[in-house]
Amino acid sequence: MSEHLKTNNALIKWIDHRLPVFSMMNETMIDYPAPKNLNYWWNFGSLAGFALVVMIVTGIVLAMQYTAHVDYAFNSVERIMRDVNGGWLIRYIHMNMASFFFIVVFIHMFRGLYYGSYKAPREILWMLGVVILLLMMATAFMGYVLPWGQMSFWGATVITNLFSAIPVFGEAIVVWLWGGFSVDNPTLNRFFALHYLLPFVIVGVVVVHLWALHRFGSNNPLGIEANGQQDKIPFHPYYTVKDAFGVGVFLLAFSGFLFFAPNFLGHPDNYIPANPLVTPAHIVPEWYFLPFYAILRSIPDKLLGVVAMFASIGILFILPWLDRSPVRSAKFRPVYKWFFWLFFANCILLGWVGQEAAEGLPLILGRLATAWYFIHFLVVLPLLGVMERPKPLPVSISEPVLSGGGGLAAAAAKPMEKA
């Protein structure tokens, strides 16, 4: 685990002396010391990076065939599907990988919540992740508008109209966003420009995210800091192999959707060309926005609904200061563990509510779930930090392994958890 580059290649040595790019790659991806107890939930970071690369590569190729004009956009997408060589495959990859990108990132975030990865000294690492989520949401929303189907048009109308809830300046802001008096050609053009730009902004924030990550290294399932080199293993080959295996499993699941149900996660109305005179009977956003859409609709006041929806993500920025418990991993937090799963179920419930009509039972459940979402962060977490009695932490990452052997590690940990 030396920090120095080991090579006999004279050219690499010559370049590295002048531009230490090989040393940097060695330090961040090869010799980089990682905790030796990372489980499969730690695969989802590199998996998200993989999804981002796939999105950018397929997106650049699609942009070569797409026409950002209200009269041609829909037909240019159909042309990609029917006439462009392999166009259907590239578009379906782009479409479905968008969904899988969100699945991966949501799992990555729930992993962070469970194992307390947002706690000191990793607060900024977590906050940069929230920035990436916001950028992803903006990018995904604008990408969904580009095919100029009915859901594209009306989704854009409803979402941009959210800004009209801002007091005094609301109308002017919406007209500015549209570049006109309704969602129209100027809107489509600027959405395309931004949809192309933002992924590269995401790449930039990802680089800073990794920079912050490598300052203290990954958290781990035990949530305790590594005591020294005996608690760590080099990233390559151990985690490169593990991550590569994860990519393989991920691609199997992805291919299932890609080849057998490519439109399962989309909405059929988006295959009807946009029509400003007819609204679809039931407007729903893409599935990954449903929990936030449910929060928006749960609140009867237009402005407060918009505020609550943005607050539901904004609150993640201050999470490291809401959760005061000194123990990171939920393994050693007997009460928080249950609240975590309750919170998880609550998010799923919000997602279900988001795709139902806002009336009757879904409306009531939506309001309760919205309330619980905020209670979890604002009441439960601060109280648990004071009231919960955590279980004793192991002395080191190596201890459970050395005292019981690999296969017995779980058994060895059991009595400790009950203590």
Next chain:
Amino acid sequence: MAADSAHASQQSQDEETRRDFLYLMATAMGVVGTGAFAWPLVNSMNPSKEVLALASTEVDLSPIEVGQSLTVMWRGKPVFIRHRTEAEIAEAADVALDELPDQEADADRVVKPEWLVVGGNCTHLGCVPLGQKTGDEKGEYGGWFCPCHGSHYDTSGRIRKGPAPENLPVPPVEFLDDTTIKIG
């Protein structure tokens, strides 16, 4: 000696303030200058001249019989024109204002009572309400009904029931002659 050192420290303090002032001025100029250059970029995203030029539309009303409706496009959005019947006009005029969520008299919403011209997007989240075609559901108040979240509008396009906060907006309407109007 003491006087000398006091003088020296006085001088260095003076120099620090002068330097602070220069820093402040340079930064302020930089911020103002950047802002001045950012404004044209931001403003370029506002509606362009050709979008503003299409901001009015003329409509020939003569083919619309009493009781019929017409939907026209204005600024990229639908506008409802309804040739109201006597009964519809009476119904709209007879409502007590305090029954209305968004209080507005029918007389203030029309130029000529038989022609009602209102924006065709629900004031809730912008859907297009039903009620323009003969077979459409027109809601409990005989005007329009928004299927998205169930808002009912009356024969003056005023919100009567449902989540929408405001009446359907009345665009600027001008009668060029008896059967031609200019919207916008």
